Amino acid sequence: MAADRIFGVVMIVLALGYILSAMNIQTSFMSDPVGPRVFPYMVAGVIILCSLVMLLRPDPNANWPAPMMALKIGAALTVLVGYALLIRPMGFIIPTAIASAAISYMISPRPVPAALAGLGLGTGLFVLFKVVLGLGLVAFPRGWF
Amino acid sequence: MDILSNLALGFSIALSPWTLFLALIGCFVGTIIGCLPGLGPSNGVALLIPISFSLGLDAISALVLLTSVYYGAMYGGRISSILLNIPGDEPAMMTTLDGYPMARQGRAGDALVISGVASFYGAVIATVGLMFLAPMLSRVAFQFGPAEYFALYMLAFCTLGGVGSNNQAKAAMAAAIGLGIAMIGLDKTTGMPRFTFGELHLMDGIDFLVAIVGLFAVAEVFHFIESHGKNSAIGVKLGKIRIPWGDLRKSQGAMARGTGIGFVAGILPGAGASLGSFLAYMAEKSVSKNRANFGKGAPEGVAAPEAGNNAAAGGALIPMLTLGVPGSGTTAVLLALLLTLNITPGPLLFTEKPDVVWSLIAALLIANIMLLVMNVPMVKVFVKILSVPSWVLLPGVTMVAFVGIYSLTGSSFDMLLMVAFGLLGWICRKLDIPTVPIILGILLGNAMEDNLRRAMVLSNGDWTYLFSSGISVALWTAAVLGFVAPMFLRRVLKKPPLPATESYDRD
Numbered sequence: 182m183a184a185d186r187i188f189g190v191v192m193i194v195l196a197l198g199y200i201l202s203a204m205n206i207q208t209s210f211m212s213d214p215v216g217p218r219v220f221p222y223m224v225a226g227v228i229i230l231c232s233l234v235m236l237l238r239p240d241p242n243a244n245w246p247a248p249m250m251a252l253k254i255g256a257a258l259t260v261l262v263g264y265a266l267l268i269r270p271m272g273f274i275i276p277t278a279i280a281s282a283a284i285s286y287m288i289s290p291r292p293v294p295a296a297l298a299g300l301g302l303g304t305g306l307f308v309l310f311k312v313v314l315g316l317g318l319v320a321f322p323r324g325w326f
Numbered sequence: 327m328d329i330l331s332n333l334a335l336g337f338s339i340a341l342s343p344w345t346l347f348l349a350l351i352g353c354f355v356g357t358i359i360g361c362l363p364g365l366g367p368s369n370g371v372a373l374l375i376p377i378s379f380s381l382g383l384d385a386i387s388a389l390v391l392l393t394s395v396y397y398g399a400m401y402g403g404r405i406s407s408i409l410l411n412i413p414g415d416e417p418a419m420m421t422t423l424d425g426y427p428m429a430r431q432g433r434a435g436d437a438l439v440i441s442g443v444a445s446f447y448g449a450v451i452a453t454v455g456l457m458f459l460a461p462m463l464s465r466v467a468f469q470f471g472p473a474e475y476f477a478l479y480m481l482a483f484c485t486l487g488g489v490g491s492n493n494q495a496k497a498a499m500a501a502a503i504g505l506g507i508a509m510i511g512l513d514k515t516t517g518m519p520r521f522t523f524g525e526l527h528l529m530d531g532i533d534f535l536v537a538i539v540g541l542f543a544v545a546e547v548f549h550f551i552e553s554h555g556k557n558s559a560i561g562v563k564l565g566k567i568r569i570p571w572g573d574l575r576k577s578q579g580a581m582a583r584g585t586g587i588g589f590v591a592g593i594l595p596g597a598g599a600s601l602g603s604f605l606a607y608m609a610e611k612s613v614s615k616n617r618a619n620f621g622k623g624a625p626e627g628v629a630a631p632e633a634g635n636n637a638a639a640g641g642a643l644i645p646m647l648t649l650g651v652p653g654s655g656t657t658a659v660l661l662a663l664l665l666t667l668n669i670t671p672g673p674l675l676f677t678e679k680p681d682v683v684w685s686l687i688a689a690l691l692i693a694n695i696m697l698l699v700m701n702v703p704m705v706k707v708f709v710k711i712l713s714v715p716s717w718v719l720l721p722g723v724t725m726v727a728f729v730g731i732y733s734l735t736g737s738s739f740d741m742l743l744m745v746a747f748g749l750l751g752w753i754c755r756k757l758d759i760p761t762v763p764i765i766l767g768i769l770l771g772n773a774m775e776d777n778l779r780r781a782m783v784l785s786n787g788d789w790t791y792l793f794s795s796g797i798s799v800a801l802w803t804a805a806v807l808g809f810v811a812p813m814f815l816r817r818v819l820k821k822p823p824l825p826a827t828e829s830y831d832r833d
Contacts, residue, residue: 188757192499199506199521207518213779214787217513217520220775224509227502234495240758246552257551258749261544261724265741268732281721287551289717298718306725316380316733 185239189232196228257287272321273311278303329457336684339386340692348383348391349689353696356398360405361708362719363412367399367599367639368655368762369542373723375663376535376730385667386682390689392663396656397449397690400599400639401697404441404632405708409434417599417635420607424620424627431623436570440625441632442701443574446694448585448633452640453690455589460676460683464648467673472781473792477801479774482595482651483763485808491760494809500759504767505774507532514772515779527739534662534768536731536740540747541754541761542655543727548752550720567705570625577629580610588634592641595653595808599638606634640690647671647683651770655762661769 203221246254264280282299286292310316339345359370371392378388403418408425421441428437470478487497510521511531522528587609588602610630611620620627642653643660650671652658664671669682676683701708731744754761778792785791793799 184757188753202521202523206513206520208516213515213783215779215782217516217518220778221506221509221520224502224505227498228506231495231499231502235499238495240493240496245756250552253551254548254752257548258745261547261745261748262742264728265738265745268728268741269736269738273729277725281725284547284551284721284724285717288720289715294717298721302718302722302725306722306729310377310729310733314377314381316377316729318729318733 183239184245185235189235189239192228192232192235196225196232199225199228253287257284260284270322272323273318274303274307274320275322277306329461332680332684333457333688335681336686336688339681339685340390340688345387345390345685345689346692348387349394349693350696352391352394353398353693353700356395356400357402357405357697357700357708358398358711359395360399360402360418361712362402362714363406363410365399365546365723366403366416366656367396368659369546370399371396371656371659371663372535372538372542373726373730375659375666376539376734377726379666380730380733385669386685388663388667389682389686390693392660393686393690394693394696396660397636397639397693398697399656400449400636401442401445401701402708403635404445404628405438405705406712408437408441408628409709409712417603417638419600420603420631420635421628423607423631424622424624427621427623428625428628433623435567436573436625437628438705439567439569439702440573440577441628442698442705444577444581444584444629444632445636445701446698447581448588448635448637449640449694449697450691451585452589452592452637453687453694456640456644456690457687459593460644460648463644464673464676467648469797470649470673471795472777472784474795474798474801475777476774476781476792477798477805478595478649478651479770479777481801481805481808482653482766482770484805485595486653486763486766487760488809488812491763492758494813496757496759497763498809500754500761501763501767504764504769505771506767507537507764508768508771509775514776527737531772532743532768533735533740534765535666535734536744537747537768538659538662538765539727539731540744541751541765542659543723544744544748545751545755545761547720547724548748549755550716552752567703569702573625577626580614580626580630581633583610583613584630584633585637588637589641591634592638592653593644595645595651599635599642599654599656602638602641603631603635607631647675648673650773652766655765658762658765658769662765665769 200222203218203225206217208216208218260280260283264276267276278299281302282295285298286295289295307318307320311318311320355374356370359365360367374392374395378391383391400417403413404421404425407413407418407421408429411422411426413419413422425437425441428434483501487494487501491497508531510528512518512529513520519529584606587606588599591602591605592599607627607630610626611617614620614624614626616624616626639656642657646652646657646661648671650661652661661671669675669679727744728741731740751761754764781791782789793802
């Protein structure tokens with residue numbers, strides 16, 4: 182119940198922001214009869230309508246994660262964001278090994294298999310993608326070797 | 327015969343050693359993807375598009391590789407349904423109903439063979455159907471103007487929302503979110519930036535591959551961590567594989583009916599393979615003489631949904647290729663593939679690029695023969711792969727998702743965006759909001775707006791033009807029906823409950 186309502190409210194706010202942003206789209210002098218604003222308005226209208234339905238007739242509550250689990254999802258999110266930021270400066274192998282070990286540990290909390298999975302995936306995927314498939318990956322940070 | 331000469335052209339391209347090799351790889355990888363729980367045809371193909379694109383494959387090679395993966399995943403889905411009672415992908419859900427009980431009775435091998443043959447039967451007939459129907463439909467599609475295309479997109483969103491989800495408002499919301507995201511970037515007509523907030527990365531819009539990999543693959547990782555991915559140990563022993571001729575003969579009718587129903591369900595926009603296998607199973611259950619055995623390990627109950635979902639996979643290619651409107655999540659992903667390869671599906675595809683279309687069809691036929699060989703005598707290889715533990719598999723999938731996007735765009739911004747889409751996908755799944763309409767919205771949004779605006783240019787701003795031709799009125803009517811009718815039908819057609827894993831596990 183609450184989840185649907187919260188989502189509905191968030192989406193209404195976002196849709197209003199979307200409309201506001203659409204009002205500032207500049208049109209050039211040689212535009213078509215519809216112009217670049219109308220379709221976004223229509224889309225935002227549909228979102229608001231659907232949000233209202235969700236507010237008024239919410240589905241039964243979803244199973245939301247317990248605090249511990251929410252923490253775990255947050256940790257997974259942090260790992261993925263960190264990985265996305267580090268893969269360019271740090272090369273492929275080290276961030277991949279760390280990130281896959283971390284995710285592996287979250288699924289099955291045993292340190293040794295997780296570390297092995299990380300090492301194996303970090304090197305194995307590098308060999309697969311770089312050597313076998315020839316994608317342009319950098320193994321280590323520049324200047325290490 | 328036009329079709330035969332076209333097909334000969336297709337085979338002349340598709341029978342080269344290189345394409346045969348790609349088809350073999352694709353079938354093998356696809357079957358693995360299909361049988362691994364949590365990875366299905368849509369996220370499997372989504373993961374592989376960026377990689378095959380970075381490999382620099384030409385259009386036909388990439389198409390052969392990834393459609394082989396697509397069909398392979400449709401075949402592979404049944405393996406974990408039968409052995410683990412976990413559908414390898416959504417369309418394989420119905421196969422658990424009789425496949426798992428058969429496996430519990432020590433007939434896992436028989437169930438795998440019957441379902442493999444049924445998959446082959448459904449897929450081949452559907453491919454033949456595709457050869458005949460697609461050129462016909464593309465001739466009709468020639469008469470489509472912008473107003474008709476706009477109505478057609480509405481139809482796709484409405485039926486997808488109506489048939490494919492439990493709550494119309496949420497499905498429509500998802501479609502609108504996707505359309506809203508598609509608006510980001512430069513407006514094609516006026517060249518003005520929209521919703522970019524001065525961010526240079528957003529000028530080109532959001533790459534739909536980033537959204538697809540995020541929503542399908544990364545979201546799965548979050549879901550898996552939360553659901554704790556019950557470690558999938560194989561509960562059923564697989565004996566020597568024999569061919570159960572008797573059961574195959576008995577389930578011939580089931581395969582034929584399943585194929586027909588699945589094929590039609592596949593053609594309908596928005597319905598796709600899940601509905602195909604569902605309807606095929608329900609229909610078979612109501613006409614079969616062996617009715618009492620359904621749910622307890624009836625071979626017909628394995629044959630019908632498998633024939634149905636593979637036939638639907640073939641049928642779903644028809645609207646995707648001829649109209650550019652996908653009918654399901656996986657065909658949406660295949661549409662993304664075509665757009666990445668700079669091939670615009672539509673009626674012109676058949677006249678302007680017959681080599682692409684017909685080599686694709688030839689490749690589908692070849693892939694099916696390879697898959698039959700792989701999935702009947704060699705099924706044990708895949709059963710071995712199923713025992714890869716999830717704590718190796720899931721990190722691997724995540725990393726492949728990142729590698730794909732990284733090698734495609736090389737930007738951290740796009741990888742962060744992918745993670746954000748992953749989170750969105752996880753939240754949507756929690757709230758029971760379908761994600762396929764989001765993808766479809768992102769894919770079709772610009773074309774939909776473009777057609778609306780071109781229609782308005784033609785009519786000089788008169789909105790009634792949208793309903794002015796017979797075809798468009800028919801499409802609008804179908805759209806409204808497709809959105810509204812399921813609300814009433816849902817009460818009549820209840821999904822049967824999954825077989826009781828828990829009670830089996832405890833004994």
